[in-house]
Amino acid sequence: MTEPVQNGDNLQQRPSGAAASDLAQTDLAIELTGINKRFGAVHANKDIDLKVRRGTVHGIVGENGAGKSTLMSILYGFYTADSGEIRVNGTPHAITDSRHALALGIGMVHQHFMLVDNFSILENVVLGAEDSALLGPSLDRAKKELTRLAKEYRLDVNPDAIIEDVSVGTQQRVEILKALYRGADVLILDEPTGVLTPAEADDLFRVLRTLRDQGKTIILITHKLREIMAITDYVSVMRQGAMVDTLKTSETNPEQLAELMVGRRVLLRVEKTAAKPGDTFLSVENLVVKDDLGVTRVKDVSFTVRAGEIVGIAGVAGNGQSELLESVSGMRDQASGIVRLKGTPLSLEGDDGAHRARKAGLAHVPEDRQRMGLITAFEEWENAMLGYEDDPAYGKGIILDIPAAQAQARERIKKFDIRPANERLKTANFSGGNQQKIVLAREMERNPDVLIVGQPTRGVDIGAIEFIHNQIIKMRDAGKAILVVSVELDEIRSLADRILVMFDGHIVGEADPATATEGELGLMMAGVTDKKAAAE
Amino acid sequence: MDLGLILSTLDATLRLSTPLLLACLAGLYSERAGVFDIGLEGKMLASAFAAAAVAAVTANVWLGLLAGLAVSITTAGLQGAAAITLRGNQLIAGVAINMLAAGLTTFLGIQWFGQGGRTPQLPVTGRFQNIDLPFANELAGVPILGQIYSELISGHNILVYVAFLAVPITWWVLYRTRFGLRLRAVGENPKAVDTAGISVTRLRYQAVLITGLLCGLAGAFFSIAQGSGFGNNMTAGKGFIALAALIFAKWKPVPAMFTCLLFGFLDALQIRLQGAEIFGVGVPVQAIQALPYLLTVILLAGFIGKAVGPKAGGVAYTKER
Numbered sequence: 039m040t041e042p043v044q045n046g047d048n049l050q051q052r053p054s055g056a057a058a059s060d061l062a063q064t065d066l067a068i069e070l071t072g073i074n075k076r077f078g079a080v081h082a083n084k085d086i087d088l089k090v091r092r093g094t095v096h097g098i099v100g101e102n103g104a105g106k107s108t109l110m111s112i113l114y115g116f117y118t119a120d121s122g123e124i125r126v127n128g129t130p131h132a133i134t135d136s137r138h139a140l141a142l143g144i145g146m147v148h149q150h151f152m153l154v155d156n157f158s159i160l161e162n163v164v165l166g167a168e169d170s171a172l173l174g175p176s177l178d179r180a181k182k183e184l185t186r187l188a189k190e191y192r193l194d195v196n197p198d199a200i201i202e203d204v205s206v207g208t209q210q211r212v213e214i215l216k217a218l219y220r221g222a223d224v225l226i227l228d229e230p231t232g233v234l235t236p237a238e239a240d241d242l243f244r245v246l247r248t249l250r251d252q253g254k255t256i257i258l259i260t261h262k263l264r265e266i267m268a269i270t271d272y273v274s275v276m277r278q279g280a281m282v283d284t285l286k287t288s289e290t291n292p293e294q295l296a297e298l299m300v301g302r303r304v305l306l307r308v309e310k311t312a313a314k315p316g317d318t319f320l321s322v323e324n325l326v327v328k329d330d331l332g333v334t335r336v337k338d339v340s341f342t343v344r345a346g347e348i349v350g351i352a353g354v355a356g357n358g359q360s361e362l363l364e365s366v367s368g369m370r371d372q373a374s375g376i377v378r379l380k381g382t383p384l385s386l387e388g389d390d391g392a393h394r395a396r397k398a399g400l401a402h403v404p405e406d407r408q409r410m411g412l413i414t415a416f417e418e419w420e421n422a423m424l425g426y427e428d429d430p431a432y433g434k435g436i437i438l439d440i441p442a443a444q445a446q447a448r449e450r451i452k453k454f455d456i457r458p459a460n461e462r463l464k465t466a467n468f469s470g471g472n473q474q475k476i477v478l479a480r481e482m483e484r485n486p487d488v489l490i491v492g493q494p495t496r497g498v499d500i501g502a503i504e505f506i507h508n509q510i511i512k513m514r515d516a517g518k519a520i521l522v523v524s525v526e527l528d529e530i531r532s533l534a535d536r537i538l539v540m541f542d543g544h545i546v547g548e549a550d551p552a553t554a555t556e557g558e559l560g561l562m563m564a565g566v567t568d569k570k571a572a573a574e
Numbered sequence: 575m576d577l578g579l580i581l582s583t584l585d586a587t588l589r590l591s592t593p594l595l596l597a598c599l600a601g602l603y604s605e606r607a608g609v610f611d612i613g614l615e616g617k618m619l620a621s622a623f624a625a626a627a628v629a630a631v632t633a634n635v636w637l638g639l640l641a642g643l644a645v646s647i648t649t650a651g652l653q654g655a656a657a658i659t660l661r662g663n664q665l666i667a668g669v670a671i672n673m674l675a676a677g678l679t680t681f682l683g684i685q686w687f688g689q690g691g692r693t694p695q696l697p698v699t700g701r702f703q704n705i706d707l708p709f710a711n712e713l714a715g716v717p718i719l720g721q722i723y724s725e726l727i728s729g730h731n732i733l734v735y736v737a738f739l740a741v742p743i744t745w746w747v748l749y750r751t752r753f754g755l756r757l758r759a760v761g762e763n764p765k766a767v768d769t770a771g772i773s774v775t776r777l778r779y780q781a782v783l784i785t786g787l788l789c790g791l792a793g794a795f796f797s798i799a800q801g802s803g804f805g806n807n808m809t810a811g812k813g814f815i816a817l818a819a820l821i822f823a824k825w826k827p828v829p830a831m832f833t834c835l836l837f838g839f840l841d842a843l844q845i846r847l848q849g850a851e852i853f854g855v856g857v858p859v860q861a862i863q864a865l866p867y868l869l870t871v872i873l874l875a876g877f878i879g880k881a882v883g884p885k886a887g888g889v890a891y892t893k894e895r
Contacts, residue, residue, distance in 0.1 A: 116769070116893075137771025152766040154759045155885065165759050166770025168752040176752070 066128065067092040067224050067255040068113065068144075073122035075108055082108040084279045086122070090224075090272075095246060095256040097266040097287070100276035100299055101499040102469045106259045107149070109276070110226050113257075114146040115139035126224075137166075145217025149228040151209050153201050159212050160184070160197040163219050180219065187218050191248050207238035214245065225249065226257045231265060232497060237354065243269050261299075261499060263292040263306075264528070275299055300501045308507045311515070313535035316345035317380070319519035320366075320400070320488045325375035327358070327365040334373070335361040337543035343488065343519040348510065350534025350551075351523040354563050358543040359523045360405060363492045366521075367402035368392035369410075379488060396425065401481035403474075405492030405523070411477040414466035418456075419447035421465050422480055450479040455505060471495075471502030478506060482513060489513055490521045495529060507533055527559060541565040577718070581725045583842050588730060589800065591838025592737045593618070593792040593809075597816035598823070598830045599740050600788030606748070606825055607781030608761035608886040609657050610664045613649075613671035614789055615813025621646035621793025623679035626693040626804035627686065629700035629797075638700060638798045643790035649675070650786025651779075658778045661890035672813075680806055693797070693804040702731035702799040731799045733791060740788065744827040757781055761884030764891040774891045792816075811867075818870045821881050840866040 068090040075083040082105045090096045100106045111117045113124065115133040123130055126142045133139050136146075153162050160180055168176040181197055188194045193211050201209060210230060217225055227246075231239040246256050246269060258270060266273050267287065274284040275298040282298050296304040320343040327336035335358040343349045353359055364370035366377055368384070368391030377384045379398050386395055392402070404410035412421045423432055423443050431446070433439035447461040454475045456468070465473060474495070481489060494510065495503045510533065514520050524530050530537055530551070537549040539562040547562040597614045604611040621642035629638025649671055656667040683691035710728035713720035748754040756777055760767045764774045792812075797804045815837055823829035847862045 135771060136769050140771060146769070148769065152763065152769045154762045154766050156762060157759065161755060162766075165755060165766065166772050168755065171752050173750050173752060173755055 065091050066125070068257070069125040069128075070109070070113065071123045071125070073109065073112060073124075074120045075105075075112060075117060076120055077108075081279050083112070083119070086276075086281045088274055088281060089284070090255060090257060092127075092255050093250060093253050094271040095250050095258060095269055097258045097260065097270035097273040098276060099261060099263065099266055099273060099295060101261060101501065102471065102497075103278075104276040104299070105279040106276055107228055110146065110228060110257065110259060113139070114144060114226060116146075140220045140222070143221055143223035144226065145220060145222025145224070146226045147210065147213040147217060147228065147230060149230075149232060151213055153209055153212060155202040156200060158198050158200055159195050159204070159215075162201060162212055163197075163216050167220050183219055184215060187215055191218070191245060191252065193218075193245060205238070206233045207241060210234065210238075210242065211245070222254075224255045224257065226259070228259045229261070230258070231260070231262065239265075263295050263500070266295065267292060277301055296500055300499075302501075304500055305504055306500075308511065308532040310511045313347040313514065315347040315535070316517060318342045319345050319380055320521065321378045321381075322366060323376045323378070325362070325365060325377065326373040327361045327370060327375075328373050329361055335543050336365065339375075339540075339543070339545050341538055341545060343521050345487075345519050346514060346517050347535045348514050348520040348522055348533055349536045349538060350530035351521070351538050351540055351545075352527055352530045352559060352563060353525070353540035355525045357540050357563075359525075359540055360492070362540070363402075363405060363490060363523055366395075367400065367404075367490055368395035369402075369404075393425070396484070396486075399487040401484055401486035401489050403477050403481050403489070403491040403494070405496070407473055407477050412465050412473060414464070414473075416465055417462050418451070418465055418468070418476060419444045419461040421476055422447040422450060422461070424480070426480070426484065450483060454479040454509070469499065470497035471499040471506075474498050474506060475502065478509060482509065486518065488519045488521070490523075492523045493526075494522060494524060494533075495526070496524075527556065527563075531556075531559070539563055577721060578725075581721060583839075583846055585726050585729075586842035586845065587835060587839040588726070588734060588738075589838075590841040591834045592734045593795045593800075593812055594816050594819060594837055595737045595831060595834040596733075596740065596788050596792035596795065597813055598819045598834050599737075599744050599827065600785045600792065601817055601820045602744065602825055602827060602830060603757070603781045603788070604785040605820065605887055606761045606884055607757050607778050608764060608884055608889070608891070609654070609778055609782055610888045611653070611668055611782075611785060612665060612814070612817060613653050613668035614785075614792075614816055615809055615811065616668070616672035616675035617646045617649050617653075617786060617789035618793035618796065618809045618813050619672075619675040619679055619807070620649050621790040622797040622808055623675075623683065623693070623793075623804045625794040626696065626797035626801075627682075629696055630687075630694045630803065633697045633700045635700050635702055635798055639791075639794050642794035642798075643787060646790030646793060647783055647786035650782050650789065654779050654782035657890065658775055658782070661892065664888050664890070676807060679804070683804065683806070691806045696798060696802040700798060701802050702733060704729045704731050705735075731795075733795045733799045736791060737795075738831070741827050741831045748827065753780075758884075761886055764886050768891070768893065778891075789813075815866070815870055818874055821883070822873055824881055825883060837866055837870070840869055 066089050070086055070088040073083050073086040086109055098106050108117065112119045115136045115138050118134065124133055126144065131142060133142065154165065160177055163184065164176050164180045169179060170176065184195065184197050193215055195208060195211055195215065201212065214225065230242055234242060250256055260266060270287045272284060273287050273290065273295065275282040275295060277299060292306055296306060323340050325336055325339045326334060329335045339362060351359055361370060365372045368386040371387050377386060379400055384395055384398055384400065408414055413424065432443045444461050451459045451461060456472050456475045465476065468476065491510065494506055498506065510520060510522070522530065522533055534551050537551050537554065537559065538545050539547045539549065539559060541563060542565060546565060549559060597618060601611050601614050624645035625638040625642030628641035629635055653667050653671050656662040657664040680691040683693060687693055707728035710724040714724040748758065756767060756772055760774055760777045767777065768774050793809070796808050801808065819833040819837055820830060823833045844862050844865050848859050850857065
């Protein structure tokens with residue numbers, strides 16, 4: 039199906055390998071030459087060369103663990119390279135720490151924000167860049183400066199708002215403002231859209247374009263090819279610690295980039311046959327769910343999922359999908375409504391609701407695998423049976439049959455191509471995609487009638503995405519009912535046989551993925567329905 | 575109840591709150607920086623002993639105080655080395671300090687002075703004397719305000735004034751200075767501090783040493799201000815009550831002062847109530863003495879709502895891969 043491409047033939051067929059060469063030195067904001075970095079036995083960066091032109095958005099793509107973040111941490115002074123040269127604006131520098139990088143005009147927006155939650159936006163901006171021992175003057179100056187930056191780059195924030203009260207999108211703005219306040223000319227963003235809603239991501243891109251047009255240089259680390267195509271001018275591809283190529287974005291395409299990233303041809307679109315829906319396996323009737331604060335998040339939702347079909351729930355994050363998932367899988371009590379499995383009402387109330395749901399044949403891959411799907415401090419084999427540990431297959435009575443559990447874990451590692459293939463490894467040491475495979479393997483191998491998957495590929499590598507999608511389709515073809523909830527519209531469109539769109543706790547529409555356009559779905563996700571449109 | 579009785583109870587309250595307040599503020603610096611400190615008790619005890627021992631030998635109260643501070647700060651540095659540099663468990667480092675202080679003060683006391691662990695009675699020059707504020711005597715005759723001034727506010731030893739002055743100073747340092755901003759940040763998210771180019775280790779050491787300084791003052795108060803010599807385990811768990819007060823005050827300086835005053839008031843009341851009869855029944859002394867401790871449990875268990883401490887508290891900082 040996917041044979042590895044020999045280095046040298048297919049990979050060489052690219053439009054222009056000379057995109058970043060023959061440049062005058064003065065055009066370059068950043069030039070890295072021969073960067074090497076080792077962490078123990080891991081060679082995270084192998085002899086990396088990178089040239090970044092001033093006033094461009096330069097993307098760096100690669101799978102998790104390809105060495106992107108390490109490379110940028112070296113540029114930002116968080117790590118020191120074992121060897122190699124860093125030139126900033128043509129002058130070589132040995133960047134020793136982040137303070138030094140900041141002084142050279144290099145600012146970083148980390149994937150996990152470096153903000154103090156109970157500080158105001160203003161305090162966060164000032165932290166580490168205070169003018170004097172007394173805070174007052176610094177805060178006054180920062181406030182003025184923020185107003186100026188807000189005007190210049192359309193980055194509005196309320197400086198007195200507390201970080202934990204503002205949205206993730208705003209927190210990211212604060213990170214960008216922090217860097218700009220420190221005089222950054224080169225802005226590095228590490229997976230900036232991972233935590234953002236589509237609307238927030240669009241807003242971020244607007245800001246990045248403004249920054250670029252004002253002469254700033256942006257380095258964007260991501261593994262989402264769509265973003266690379268949408269915003270970057272140049273793109274560099276990394277694989278397994280090495281720099282594979284640098285291309286002009288306008289002269290490449292997602293398929294080529296994916297191939298360079300993974301080292302083999304990758305199908306970006308899911309290939310599947312038409313669904314053959316059978317009996318109704320899962321039916322949700324008039325479901326109402328409240329969140330922890332007592333706010334009604336799912337409002338009178340009804341739908342069915344039949345055997346042999348994949349139903350996808352699309353919607354902008356925070357429109358009740360999480361509560362719906364948690365309720366149907368028995369993790370959150372429902373305020374009212376009925377959930378039926380093959381016609382039999384499920385009793386999902388109470389702390390053991392999820393356990394009873396699983397026993398009845400409803401498996402659940404939670405949205406947030408690290409918080410709800412796994413215990414990352416456990417070894418892989420322990421997670422591989424978590425929730426099913428009272429199954430006789432894992433031992434009788436209070437005794438756990440550890441060899442049997444580990445043998446089964448090894449089998450699944452093989453079947454699901456989980457890497458590294460070591461069931462004794464701590465789960466935290468697996469990449470996002472492999473962690474997801476651990477959870478999927480656990481839930482799918484129980485052979486449930488209904489499988490519910492939340493955000494199947496959030497934070498998962500492109501190669502693993504293909505595998506996960508194929509596994510889900512395989513289950514469908516085996517006659518199971520599958521409910522997928524994802525905020526990635528592309529994923530829903532390619533995976534689902536039927537799309538339901540959720541907005542403000544309601545299912546506002548149903549669409550056929552074969553015919554519905556992105557525009558139509560986008561309107562529904564924003565709450566604009568035919569009915570409403572007709573009424574106006 | 576007459577004014578005199580009220581004033582004398584409040585007067586005792588101030589006195590009894592002082593070591594609590596000093597220890598509580600001491601803990602505040604360290605914990606705000608992300609280093610949990612259950613070794614307040616041990617540092618106070620060590621300081622109390624050192625202060626009394628030196629004051630007894632030299633008959634100089636200031637040398638005594640210096641010795642107390644030096645020992646407490648050194649101990650704090652030791653604890654810091656274990657908790658910050660060596661990334662040891664902070665709770666265990668604190669427990670170790672407490673055990674070390676309890677054992678060592680008794681042992682050295684017996685070895686050096688041979689009085690069952692006590693230090694000799696201090697001469698007058700070896701103790702902090704009460705200070706009469708200006709016009710205290712003249713105003714004593716003025717009803718109410720004058721009485722409050724001369725009886726309640728005037729006539730304490732210097733450490734009492736230092737303790738209550740430390741409250742606005744701490745507030746100012748915490749919220750109005752660069753150091754304070756960084757201190758608060760490092761206890762919440764040390765990575766944010768690190769990526770801003772500030773040394774997490776240095777900041778935490780600074781905080782821990784301030785903790786040592788304030789614990790030193792608190793310890794000296796026991797042996798060379800309030801008392802006149804060191805007695806076995808004379809801090810009597812006040813370090814732990816200070817810790818409880820810190821949590822109750824949600825790690826904020828001004829609430830910390832009021833909490834310590836409340837605990838101090840209960841202590842004063844407890845002393846006043848000893849031997850009192852309630853409904854004609856004599857209440858056992860022990861029951862009354864247990865009051866402040868009982869209240870600590872009740873307050874901590876039920877009345878503070880959710881006390882969320884500094885988020886990075888208790889965790890040594892490692893630059894991760």
